[in-house]
Amino acid sequence: MLLSSTLKSAWAKPVAHLLCLVPLGLLLWAAFSDGLGANPVEKLSRETGQWTLRLLMLTLSLSPLRQWSGIATWLRFRRLIGLYTYFYCCCHFTIWLVADHSFDFGDMFEDIVKRPYITLGFSAFLLLLPLALTSNQAMLRRLGRNWKRLHQLVYAILVLAVLHFLWQIKADYLEATIYAIIGVILLMHRVGPLKRLSR
Amino acid sequence: MIKIKKSWEIPESEVTPEPLYRRRREFMRTTAAIGGALLLNPWTGAQASYPVDGYQPKAISLDEEITDEEDATGYNNFYEFGTDKEDPKQHSKRFRTDDWSIDVRGHCEKPGRYSLEDLLKPHSLEERIYRLRCVEAWSMVIPWIGIPLGSILKTMQPTSAAKYVAFRTLHDPVRMPGQQRSVLNWPYREGLTIAEAMHPLTLLSVGMYGKTIPNQNGAPIRLVVPWKYGFKSIKSIVSIEFTEEQPSTSWNMSQSSEYGFYSNVNPEVDHPRWSQKKERRIGEIFKRPTLMFNGYEEEVAALYDNLDLSVNF
Numbered sequence: 351m352l353l354s355s356t357l358k359s360a361w362a363k364p365v366a367h368l369l370c371l372v373p374l375g376l377l378l379w380a381a382f383s384d385g386l387g388a389n390p391v392e393k394l395s396r397e398t399g400q401w402t403l404r405l406l407m408l409t410l411s412l413s414p415l416r417q418w419s420g421i422a423t424w425l426r427f428r429r430l431i432g433l434y435t436y437f438y439c440c441c442h443f444t445i446w447l448v449a450d451h452s453f454d455f456g457d458m459f460e461d462i463v464k465r466p467y468i469t470l471g472f473s474a475f476l477l478l479l480p481l482a483l484t485s486n487q488a489m490l491r492r493l494g495r496n497w498k499r500l501h502q503l504v505y506a507i508l509v510l511a512v513l514h515f516l517w518q519i520k521a522d523y524l525e526a527t528i529y530a531i532i533g534v535i536l537l538m539h540r541v542g543p544l545k546r547l548s549r
Numbered sequence: 550m551i552k553i554k555k556s557w558e559i560p561e562s563e564v565t566p567e568p569l570y571r572r573r574r575e576f577m578r579t580t581a582a583i584g585g586a587l588l589l590n591p592w593t594g595a596q597a598s599y600p601v602d603g604y605q606p607k608a609i610s611l612d613e614e615i616t617d618e619e620d621a622t623g624y625n626n627f628y629e630f631g632t633d634k635e636d637p638k639q640h641s642k643r644f645r646t647d648d649w650s651i652d653v654r655g656h657c658e659k660p661g662r663y664s665l666e667d668l669l670k671p672h673s674l675e676e677r678i679y680r681l682r683c684v685e686a687w688s689m690v691i692p693w694i695g696i697p698l699g700s701i702l703k704t705m706q707p708t709s710a711a712k713y714v715a716f717r718t719l720h721d722p723v724r725m726p727g728q729q730r731s732v733l734n735w736p737y738r739e740g741l742t743i744a745e746a747m748h749p750l751t752l753l754s755v756g757m758y759g760k761t762i763p764n765q766n767g768a769p770i771r772l773v774v775p776w777k778y779g780f781k782s783i784k785s786i787v788s789i790e791f792t793e794e795q796p797s798t799s800w801n802m803s804q805s806s807e808y809g810f811y812s813n814v815n816p817e818v819d820h821p822r823w824s825q826k827k828e829r830r831i832g833e834i835f836k837r838p839t840l841m842f843n844g845y846e847e848e849v850a851a852l853y854d855n856l857d858l859s860v861n862f
Contacts, residue, residue: 387635388617388624388831389687452835457824465823518822520685521732521803522632 357423366427370434373401374441391449398442399471403511403529405435410508410536429485432504436482443475467517474510477503505540508533598646598769599665601674601694601756608675609750615678616689618758620831626683627765627784628733629718629725636727637765644724646769646785655715655791658706665769669755671704672696676759677752679775681782682814682843686836688828693773694756699747707743707791714746715739715796716772717788725785733799739783740796740810741774744852750775750845753786776842776849778812809862813853814843818862 356362377397380386386393409432416424451458461468481501483489490497512533516526627637630644649665674694682688702714720736722728728735745751752773755762762768767784774781780800790796800808807821816826816839827836842849853861 388620389634389829391829391834392687449834450836461824464819467822521628522730524730 353419354421354423357421357426362426363430366430370405370431373397373438391445395442395445395449398438398445399515402435402438402442403515405431405438406504406508406511407529407532407536409435410504410540414536414539433482433485436478439475439478467514470510470517471514474507474514477507477510481507505537508536598761599669599755601759601761604674604676604694604756604759606676607678607692609677609679611678611680611690613680613690614832615692616831621689621691621757622763622766624831625766626685626779627727627767629727629735629737629785630765631727632732638763640726641764644764644768646764649769649787651770651786652788653705653790654788656708656711656793657791658708659704665755668701669696669770672700674756677773679750679752679773680840680843681773681775681779682828682839684778684780684808684812684820684825686823686825686828686839687831688839688843689831691757692759693752693754694759694762695752695754695773697749698751698753698772699749701753702746702789705789705791710793711743711791713792713794713796714741714743715788715790715792716741716783716786717790718783719785719787734802736787737783737799738796738802739772739781739798740792741781742852743791745774748849748852750848776814776845778814780808781812811853811856811858811861813849813858813862814839815841815858815862817841818859 377386377394381390381394409428412424412428412431416422447453447458451461462472463469481503484493484497484500493500512526512530515529516523519526623638624634625637626632626634627641630637630640650662651665651668652662653660674696676692676694678690678692680688681691707714716739718737719725720728722735741751752775754767754771754773755769757763757766762771767782767786770786771784772782772786781798795810798808798810800812801810814825819825825839828839829836840846
């Protein structure tokens, strides 16, 4: 099959890397060509946040893709995209740390404690760390059965991330609702009725 | 009488002498009339708008850097044209404001439908450079052109029953496509106490950056209340009503726990979901502290002497 062999080819991973770097490239290009609009910090923060969410959802859709398409090779890209998710999340966090708070840790702490959407986003960021650290082969072998248990955390992260988005909306819920619906579908695939359906 | 100089006043010597100022207005009016006639031809599609020639420059000035015009006219909230901050500029291009009129109702001696011309002509325009602080914690410095709201309201002769002034934006989902989605309960409504409305800082604006106000910023006429969060400064006004009861306001109707009637800029009272202590001035990267009443404390604090601002936010 063409798709299956394409996914298996030696080029597939480098191309996947490039694709994951495209958003970063576009943002950097925009940043250096005055293309981020009137409020560049807000734009960068929003874009890196949204790309974190998109890549997270992409990571989680590989397993359903495998089941629906019958092509196991999709899973080759799970770690790669997962790590880019963490990368964009770190960018998102850094913008908040530097531009929003100028490293004022007292202020940040107050934000984390008092603002539910920050609490959720910050928790998601923290929870991603152990997943990123244990994403290599060596850790996979060392943790054995626990590796899978640990990595179930990604579903909690998904919920946190979607709520983090929803909770800061002023009035227009359209975009965040679309993410929420995709999130629910991915969760249903994991724990709900779709799980059986796709087996 | 001792005249206390307000922080926003400029020395009298800087003001253009009256006769010279009058003559210049006259000259500019004539030129504008000719120019306007040329512009209004059907081929250019240019629209009728209130001319801002001959305004008194810097009637109220501010020692802070003025926000880039491009930013002030390309990044703002005006949900009538979409909820992204780039939407208003993009989706208001074909908005026409010809034959604009304002319906004046309620407790006043002179209710009725006023054309923009009739309403504004008796008054002279002045430029005022104000800070603008959005409830979303970003801010700008904008040179508005307009007329103090109080002097216009006085001509309508509000009665003693007029305790509040309620404003409405045009409701026309065809001309304002953002209204096709019910993100807010249209029409957009705002209101002030009569004292706030009569306060000398409160401005009805028809221009900015030395030009007629662009569609995306609330053409042809909008409110500017510099000590309140930006959403109080209602745009594209079609109705003014003097009321006895506190009028309902759009964001308060949408989420009353987050947006109060007063909505004065106040670093001590946070939005329930985010801090109001700091703000990002457009054009800057790091945040700066937000000032009480957006820096107009000296001028307006007395309006709220008997009010607990953490309850009446």
